[in-house]
Amino acid sequence: MQLEKSPLPARPASARILLSTPATGNDPLSEPMIIFEDCSYRYPHAGALRPALDKVDLAIGTGELVAVVGANGSGKSTLARMANGLLLPDGGSVRVKGMSTAEPGNLDAIRETVGMVFQNPESQIVANSVEDDIAFGLENIGLPVAEIEERIEEALGVFGLEELRGREPHWLSGGQKQRTVLAGVMALQPGLLVLDEPTSMLDPRSQREFIDYIDSLRRDGTAIIYITHIMREAATADRVVVLSEGRVVADAGPREVFSDEGLLRSAGLDAPLPVRLSRALDAPVALTLEELVG
Amino acid sequence: MKLAGAVIGQYFPGASVVHLLDPRMKILAAFAYAVALFLVGGYPGLILMAAALAAAVAVARIPARWLLRAIKPIVFLAGFTFIFQLFLRGGEVLASIGPLDVYEEGVRHGAFLAARLVLLVLSSAVLTFTTAPVLLTDGFSRLLSPLGKLRLPAYELSLMMSIALRFIPTLLMELDRIIKAQKARGAEPGRGGLVRRARSVLPVMVPLFVLSFRHADELALAMESRCYRGGRGRTVRRRLKLRARDAVFMVIVAVTIAAALLV
Numbered sequence: 277m278q279l280e281k282s283p284l285p286a287r288p289a290s291a292r293i294l295l296s297t298p299a300t301g302n303d304p305l306s307e308p309m310i311i312f313e314d315c316s317y318r319y320p321h322a323g324a325l326r327p328a329l330d331k332v333d334l335a336i337g338t339g340e341l342v343a344v345v346g347a348n349g350s351g352k353s354t355l356a357r358m359a360n361g362l363l364l365p366d367g368g369s370v371r372v373k374g375m376s377t378a379e380p381g382n383l384d385a386i387r388e389t390v391g392m393v394f395q396n397p398e399s400q401i402v403a404n405s406v407e408d409d410i411a412f413g414l415e416n417i418g419l420p421v422a423e424i425e426e427r428i429e430e431a432l433g434v435f436g437l438e439e440l441r442g443r444e445p446h447w448l449s450g451g452q453k454q455r456t457v458l459a460g461v462m463a464l465q466p467g468l469l470v471l472d473e474p475t476s477m478l479d480p481r482s483q484r485e486f487i488d489y490i491d492s493l494r495r496d497g498t499a500i501i502y503i504t505h506i507m508r509e510a511a512t513a514d515r516v517v518v519l520s521e522g523r524v525v526a527d528a529g530p531r532e533v534f535s536d537e538g539l540l541r542s543a544g545l546d547a548p549l550p551v552r553l554s555r556a557l558d559a560p561v562a563l564t565l566e567e568l569v570g
Numbered sequence: 571m572k573l574a575g576a577v578i579g580q581y582f583p584g585a586s587v588v589h590l591l592d593p594r595m596k597i598l599a600a601f602a603y604a605v606a607l608f609l610v611g612g613y614p615g616l617i618l619m620a621a622a623l624a625a626a627v628a629v630a631r632i633p634a635r636w637l638l639r640a641i642k643p644i645v646f647l648a649g650f651t652f653i654f655q656l657f658l659r660g661g662e663v664l665a666s667i668g669p670l671d672v673y674e675e676g677v678r679h680g681a682f683l684a685a686r687l688v689l690l691v692l693s694s695a696v697l698t699f700t701t702a703p704v705l706l707t708d709g710f711s712r713l714l715s716p717l718g719k720l721r722l723p724a725y726e727l728s729l730m731m732s733i734a735l736r737f738i739p740t741l742l743m744e745l746d747r748i749i750k751a752q753k754a755r756g757a758e759p760g761r762g763g764l765v766r767r768a769r770s771v772l773p774v775m776v777p778l779f780v781l782s783f784r785h786a787d788e789l790a791l792a793m794e795s796r797c798y799r800g801g802r803g804r805t806v807r808r809r810l811k812l813r814a815r816d817a818v819f820m821v822i823v824a825v826t827i828a829a830a831l832l833v
């Protein structure tokens with residue numbers, strides 16, 4: 277099955293999915309969208325293994341795009357599952373808009389605030405058609421039917437899924453499944469979006485368009501945790517958090533993080549291509565090819 | 571063992587009247603049909619039931635190929651049922667196989683039981699062939715909703731059914747992939763004697779179970795993340811509406827079944 281021809285269209289200015297959160301910008305005084313404080317986690321039955329997360333401190337504000345990078349098994353997905361209380365920290369705390377995930381009474385509100393996209397799209401599609409899957413979360417929170425239909429139309433449009441609306445999940449390509457999952461999560465208009473390698477199955481063009489889409493969400497005030505193995509994508513973030521063996525070993529702007537060769541090597545990562553090129557050319561560190569050439 | 575060719579829970583898209591009928595009525599009709607199959611006393615009734623199903627198949631334009639695939643998994647069972655009944659005493663002796671006599675009554679009864687089994691499977695296949703999974707789920711959930719008043723988890727039950735429908739094709743595809751991988755390594759799942767066959771199926775089933783547990787685990791997390799809290803407070807998005815054709819259909823079903831039971 278070929279990938280959907282229609283690209284992810286630039287989002288219409290009127291799209292309401294995208295105006296979910298008022299654009300408060302990076303106000304340092306306002307309460308961050310999410311705070312991980314001294315957060316540790318060890319999987320039960322993991323024996324004497326090191327903790328999956330080790331005293332993680334992290335705060336992310338509205339309108340902030342934070343890339344999380346790290347080698348396989350460094351704890352990225354574990355961090356994601358902490359963000360909406362799927363996993364609760366053994367030590368420390370996680371607070372979303374000031375609500376602790378350890379308080380069971382907060383979980384409904386937290387899950388409505390935090391949109392989660394996991395690594396494998398196959399096992400995130402619940403319903404028997406694209407359209408019904410987008411509806412799943414909206415029905416769960418008990419929205420009126422008219423509003424549900426409106427949001428479905430919008431999500432179908434934003435993710436270029438109009439023609440596939442009635443398609444059964446097992447007839448979708450990997451990329452189409454990934455878009456369906458994204459559409460279902462974005463329709464809930466989350467204030468914080470946690471993405472665990474969301475573009476792994478998208479073709480390069482859809483990947484670029486997705487990054488643009490994410491960028492527009494950020495400008496509208498959505499906070500975003502973007503887990504990725506693609507350093508080129510991480511370079512577009514406001515901040516890059518490097519995880520290594522469950523610990524945050526760096527949390528700074530992409531230029532700073534990607535200039536630090538020793539840090540990257542110890543975390544098992546490569547710098548993005550333009551950075552490596554500029555290094556080879558003895559030029560100042562460039563994050564994009566344009567920057568390198570210009 | 572050609573499993574990707576299996577048709578459990580598959581939908582045969584179409585726009586026939588049978589396709590357009592209200593899913594609730596089709597589910598009820600399939601259920602009534604199954605019950606009636608077990609109450610029918612003899613051949614005339616059974617033939618009437620078969621004719622009714624054949625009519626539905628013809629109207630829905632379901633290809634014979636699909637029907638054959640639907641009964642393939644039960645061919646053996648139907649065959650055994652037939653053979654076991656052959657030696658039932660009664661009527662004339664038709665043939666003798668060594669010390670065993672095959673009686674007329676045995677053949678008659680065996681064929682009856684086998685045909686009943688085939689009709690049972692075909693009728694449920696026609697239901698899934700002509701009803702999109704989405705509508706099938708809606709139908710079940712509407713039919714089960716009175717259970718909610720008895721404080722039974724009606725929504726959860728229909729969700730379970732829906733998820734099963736959703737993942738059967740996925741798991742079949744994965745099973746196919748596993749078999750291909752095993753074959754590439756020289757294994758021949760499903761070939762040879764009974765013991766060898768059982769042994770060769772094991773390496774196929776184990777990965778499949780692991781995969782389905784992983785799906786279940788991840789699916790549960792994804793559902794929770796998307797604010798799943800059970801049926802309470804949930805919006806019912808699609809309303810099903812009964813139309814004249816549904817009433818006509820139910821009358822036909824009722825008359826057919828009554829006739830089959832009375833002849």
Ligand SMILES: Nc1ncnc2c1ncn2[C@@H]1O[C@H](COP(=O)(O)OP(=O)(O)OP(=O)(O)O)[C@@H](O)[C@H]1O
Pocket residue numbers: 319320321322328346347348349350351352353354355
């Ligand atoms: N369900 C589990 N039970 C036990 N240990 C687990 C479980 N899930 C993850 N782990 C362990 O926790 C550590 C962190 O895993 P995690 O999935 O968070 O890594 P990751 O950074 O997302 O890796 P990847 O890049 O491969 O996705 C790993 O050592 C892993 O083996």
Ligand SMILES: [Mg+2]
Pocket residue numbers: 352353354395472
């Ligand atoms: Mg991971």
